[in-house]
Amino acid sequence: MHLRFSLNVNKHSTCTTGSSSLSFRSHTCGELRPADVGEEVILCGWVQYLRQDLFVIMRDFSGLAQILIPQDEVRLQVAVTFTISVTEMPTGEIEVLAESVEILNVCRKLPFEIKDFVKKSESLRMQYRYLDLRSSQMQYNLRLRSQLVMKMREYLCNVHGFVDVETPTLFKRTPGGAKEFVVPSREPGRFYSLPQSPQQFKQLLMVAGIDRYFQLARCYRDEGSKPDRQPEFTQVDIEMSFVDQAGIRGLIEGLVQYSWPVEKDPVSTPFPCITYEKAMKDYGVDKPDTRFAMKLMDISKTFHNTEIEFLKDALNQPGGCIQAICIPDGAKHLKGKDHESLKQTARTQFGQVCNLTRPLLGKLRLQCAELLEGSGVAVRDPSAFHFLWVVDFPLFLPKEEDPDQLESAHHPFTAPLPEDAHLLYSLPHKVRGQHYDLVLNGCEIGGGSIRIHKASDQQHVLETILKEDPSLLSHLLEALDSGAPPHGGIALGLDRFLSIIVGAPSIRDVIAFPKSFRGHDLMSRAPDFVSEDELKSYHISVNWPAGDEGNQEK
Amino acid sequence: MHLRFSLNVNKHSTCTTGSSSLSFRSHTCGELRPADVGEEVILCGWVQYLRQDLFVIMRDFSGLAQILIPQDEVRLQVAVTFTISVTEMPTGEIEVLAESVEILNVCRKLPFEIKDFVKKSESLRMQYRYLDLRSSQMQYNLRLRSQLVMKMREYLCNVHGFVDVETPTLFKRTPGGAKEFVVPSREPGRFYSLPQSPQQFKQLLMVAGIDRYFQLARCYRDEGSKPDRQPEFTQVDIEMSFVDQAGIRGLIEGLVQYSWPVEKDPVSTPFPCITYEKAMKDYGVDKPDTRFAMKLMDISKTFHNTEIEFLKDALNQPGGCIQAICIPDGAKHLKGKDHESLKQTARTQFGQVCNLTRPLLGKLRLQCAELLEGSGVAVRDPSAFHFLWVVDFPLFLPKEEDPDQLESAHHPFTAPLPEDAHLLYSLPHKVRGQHYDLVLNGCEIGGGSIRIHKASDQQHVLETILKEDPSLLSHLLEALDSGAPPHGGIALGLDRFLSIIVGAPSIRDVIAFPKSFRGHDLMSRAPDFVSEDELKSYHISVNWPAGDEGNQEK
Structure with missing residues (x-):
């Protein structure tokens, strides 16, 4: 009963649209x-x-x-x-x-069966990615990514008049940009660099009168081996002229709502918004997971007459305080070994960071949630999506290696809050910036700011406050001095955003061909050795570590 | 009468959609x-x-x-x-x-006025690109590009169920891929490479069951200095399973029609289609400009009894023939210096290429059109758009340096025509491939093929016909051997396509921040020098040409 029928050129599907159009099949x-x-x-x-x-x-x-x-x-x-x-x-x-x-x-x-319940090691999945992608979960992830991105484009282009502009990825190295890949050119000693974001280009497009720009931008970051980071990743990159913080936030709330998967509960807007100061006070972190309470509490008053020696000492220090987290039914659910693990964290972390109390408590709060969930208590609803804006960050922070020096909390292009602008020339460390972070379930999924649009302010920040050489950014300063409009923008981390939506443990599960945590493509075995001969036209040669030369022959 | 009014956070436009939504302005x-x-x-x-x-x-x-x-x-x-x-x-x-x-x-x-009639040098335009982009022509070009790409996405995603998948740009170097940029990694001697196209990934996605893939893909090609080429460019990259040539051609005709600018005359489909053989015979080129006739004519018969010595000699050679182009009113319009310039071309080109007559005549045909247009004759309608498919290319060509050896006419993944498939194992040089080029007004704007989907055929082509080491593509061969579906695809050169639509003299006019013909970004001065110290983590050092070391200090 095994019949062959011959395929011929007139066998096309009669569908003119949909998934079977122009194909051999008539139906899926x-x-x-x-x-x-x-x-x-x-x-x-x-x-x-x-x-x-x-x-x-x-x-x-x-x-x-x-x-x-x-x-x-x-x-x-x-x-x-x-x-x-x-x-x-x-x-x-x-x-x-x-x-x-x-x-x-x-x-x-095949090296493994294409069945969802068949467990495969991560490295086997990566080596045979073309088989791994046949699983229904990976098909869902990639197709959802495509649909979500399409909805985002419709919202930006068709609803709000944004212009999709591609910016170069072969660019000039940022001075001190230690995380930028270099690309040798055919001119001796000259290198392009793969940019970490289109920041300069998006601002230049505003100077150019593009008015509303967006791009699904490929970005590059060379961080060596880091868990769940990718050397190339994608951000939804947005910039707008004649806009303020509220405008950008409204745009992004609409964008998330418009592109949100139909099969999930709808997202309600506006998103809650708290200041950096309040986030640190209540949650001990600038990207709080607001799916559960257990906020940090200042209980100094309770103990102001205490006779307990170490509490008394703490309160007597300048700015000293006593903070607590109240764990509902904690005594019931947390066992001896849980206490031990919390104490261990406190011991390891204490002293590593200066002004530590709150960040440490922020960590302990998350650890408590994990421990409670481990013993079967429902703390965080895995199907809930809690969006949150965090605003009013400090514009500058003391440098870790030299606390008398200031560095940008985010980047040197962020504008000060209008009410703090006068402090830029007197007390820069007191200035809050017009920066905003978008947080989802305790992960930062986006960040942006209203930018400095006056050349004189930008020059002051670069030269006087940050002590950087402004000539390295002369093209940007000249551009601002050419009638730059007020502008601001944001970038959303698409890979992270999607991995939270689909509940994936890693961003690798929403990327078709990701690299391993060591930055390797396990399927094609990239990066790979290149012969000295092939490197000649780029005027570079490899500095082999002593005793390692043999490696190049694989 | 100069009044300042203070901007406040409640000054947003009341528009909820369109170009003034979320902005300070109420109207444009x-x-x-x-x-x-x-x-x-x-x-x-x-x-x-x-x-x-x-x-x-x-x-x-x-x-x-x-x-x-x-x-x-x-x-x-x-x-x-x-x-x-x-x-x-x-x-x-x-x-x-x-x-x-x-x-x-x-x-x-400003270094120049923002008025369309003000002439600026190309290098000044590039150095102050953010001012150049303010011109109405560049605003039109970039906005049209965004709209056209959006329509393409709607057609592919929403009408035909394609999945937008991003593929990596940090990949493994293709053996002998002289035009691929290398990117040093932090492992000594190991390099990524920036791929010239996502060819391998798109085929792997078909093996993975993605069924219909597209991507606006950033591609890289290091060709040194070439006029009107860019080191990075964008292609509309498409691949489909369970499809044949007619299916892909129909898809692309629909794509062009759907995304075509409304202000232009509509495009009619299907596009004309001619074979490679006929294109060479009639036009002397595989990408004929069909906006005008002046086809090549074989007039050997007219001269078969000729007494003219050099014609007689030509006809007596094996395969010898006499070809002509008939230029309407040529005697009237072409002057002595025009004849001189045509003769000059013939002299320069003759002998440079083997089997030359037709390619030379193809060049002379285009030159005649230019000369006629130079003397005021309307030869090609500048507002006409003539699309043309060219098909049935030879699958292999003799290698220039060793004509006994064959090389792929396009790439080694192209499938043979079904009726020529049996020749693959006996007379490979006679096999025609399932390759198709899309030509617009004499420019190749796209190309693609139905691919080999059986591992045994692919191995035969790589190993026996092309004498290449198949182990370098072992991941692709293994993938084909995992039940790869029949598949095919195409890539359209977006930059070139747009430059023809808007009538721009260069693809630089449809790219926001292009490089100069030497590959330089004249605004930021990329590529630039990088200190030896910054290169250390990549285990490379620069080989300075003798006497050139001083350069690195600029």
């Missing part, structure tokens, strides 16, 4: 319905498994179809085309009968 | 209409010029507005906000009266 597996009974349809896909010597379960991206067929020539994961007819069964369900089969390709024994 | 300059008479509106923009000591002509991206105002404090190209009221004039036109002005920024003397 997942869309067959009782209404199709009596039709002859063509399916294309893979043999997922065989059942009872009678049925082939066929898979394509849309789902499964069970097809009645003798299976002597059909093997697992073969790519096949079936011409089938759809009949109604007495139960009211549909049954599909194969009329002809064409085997389009064969398949070797 | 270009949208003011008689219907707005009586309204108080807020405009934000630049002072374009002053007229008669009474009027300020204000510009934003949408157009100009003439505003009645004393102008003592207003200078050219200053960014300003006007609160104005719109009144009707006796002529029926509208007049706008300034009620208050806020000067948002000042402006230095």
Whole structure:
């Protein structure tokens, strides 16, 4: 009963739109319905498994179809085309009968089965990523990413008149930009660099009168080996002229709402907004997870007459205070070993950071939530999405290595709050910036600011406050001095945002071909050795560490 | 009469959609209409010029507005906000009266005026690109690019169910990929490379069951200095499973039609399609400009009894023939110096290429068209868009340096025509490939193919025909051997396509921040020198040409 039918150029689907248009198939597996009974349809896909010597379960991206067929020539994961007819069964369900089969390709024994419940190691998944992506979870993740990005574009372009502008990725190295990859050019000693963000270009586009810019921008950051970081990542990059903080925040709230997956509970706006100061006071961190309370509490007053020696000492120090976290039913749920682990954290962290009490308590608060969840208490609803704006950050922070010097809390282009602007020339360390972070479930998923748009202010910040050489940014200063409009923007980390939406443990699960935490592509084995000869035109040679030269021969 | 009004956080536009939503302004300059008479509106923009000591002509991206105002404090190209009221004039036109002005920024003397008729040198335009982009032509080009790309996305995602997937740009170097930029990693001797296209990834996505993939893909090509090439460029990258040539061609015809600018004459489909053989025979080139005829003609028969010595010699050679181009009224329009220039081309080109007659005549045909146009004859309609498919290319060509060896005419992944497939194992040089080029007005704007989807065929092509080491593509061969579906795709060169649509002389005119022909960013001065210290973590050092070391200090 194994019939071949020959493919010919007139066999196109009659659909003019949708997932089967212009294709050999007439339907996808997942869309067959009782209404199709009596039709002859063509399916294309893979043999997922065989059942009872009678049925082939066929898979394509849309789902499964069970097809009645003798299976002597059909093997697992073969790519096949079936011409089938759809009949109604007495139960009211549909049954599909194969009329002809064409085997389009064969398949070797795969390193793992394409079944969601089959556990695979991370490195095996990465090495055979083209098989891993066949899983229904990865298909869902990549397709959701595409749909969400499309909705974002519709919102920005079609609803709000933004212009999608591509900016270069071969750019000039930022002085001291230790995390920027370099790209040698054919001119001796001259290098491009892969930028960490299109920050300068987006501001220049505002000077250029583009008015509203966005880009799904590929960005690069060389951080060596770091867990759950990628050397290249994508940000939704946005900049607008003649706008203030409230305008940008409103835009982003609308963007999230518009692009939010329909199958999830809708997002309500406006998002709550708290100041940096309050975030640190209540949660001990500038990106609080607001899905649960357990806020930090100042209980100094309770102890102002205490006889307990170490508390008394603490209160007598300048600015000394006593802080607590109230854990509901903590005594019931937290066991001896939980106390031990909390104490351990306190011991390890204490003394590592100056002015530590609150950041430490912020960490302990999260650790308590994890410990409670570990013992079965529902603390954070995994299906809840808590968005939060954090605003009024300090514009400058003391440098860790030299606290008399100031450095930008975010970047040197952030404008001061209008009410703090006069302090820029007298008490810069007191100035709060027009920076805003977007936080989702305790993760920072975006950040931006209203920018300095006057050349004189920018020059003052670079030269007088930050002690940097302004000539390195002369093109930006000249641009601001060419009638730059007031402007501001934001960048959202698309990979992180998506991984939270789909509940993925890692951003690798929302990226088609991610690198390992060491920055390797395990499938193609990049980065790889390049011969000295191939490097000649770039006027560079490799400095082999002593005794390592043999490596280059692999 | 110069009033300042203070900006406050509640001054947002009441528009919830469109180009003035979430902004300080209520309207753009270009949208003011008689219907707005009586309204108080807020405009934000630049002072374009002053007229008669009474009027300020204000510009934003949408157009100009003439505003009645004393102008003592207003200078050219200053960014300003006007609160104005719109009144009707006796002529029926509208007049706008300034009620208050806020000067948002000042402006230095600019290196050139922002007027379309002011001629600027190319290098000045590039150095001050943020001013050059203020011109109405560049605003049009960048906004059209954004709109066209948005329509393409709607067509692919929303109409045909394509999935937008981002693929990595830090990849493994292709063996012998002389045009690939390298990116040093922190592991000694190991380099990433910036790929020339996502070719491998798009095929792997088909193996992964993504079914329909597209991406506006950033691609990289290091060709040193070449006129009108860019080291980074953008292609509309498409791949589809279970499809044949006709399916891809139909998709692209629909894509062009759907995204075509509304202000241009509509494009009719299907596009004409000719074979490579016919293109070479009729036009002497594989990307013919079909806006004009003047086809190559074989006039050997006319001369088969000729007594003219050099023609006789030519005809007596194996495969010898006599070809001609008939230039309508050529004798009337082409002067002595035109003949000289045609002869000069013939002399220079003849002997440079083997089997030359037709390519040479193809060049002379284009040169004749230019010469005729130079003397005022309308040969090619500058507003006409002639799309053309060229198909049935040879799959392999003899290597220039060793004609007994074959190399791929396009790339080694192209499938043979079904009717030539049997020749792959016997007479590979006779095989035609399932490759298709899309040509517009004589420029190749896209190319693609149906791919080899069986590992055994791919291995045969790589190993036996091309004599390449198949282990370098082992991941792709393994992927094909995992039940790869039949698939094919195409890539359109977005920059070139747009430059033809807007009639720009260079692709630099449709790119926001292009590089110069030497690959330099004249604004930021990239590529630039990097200190030896900064290169240390990448284990590379610069090989300075003798006597050139001083350069690194600039």
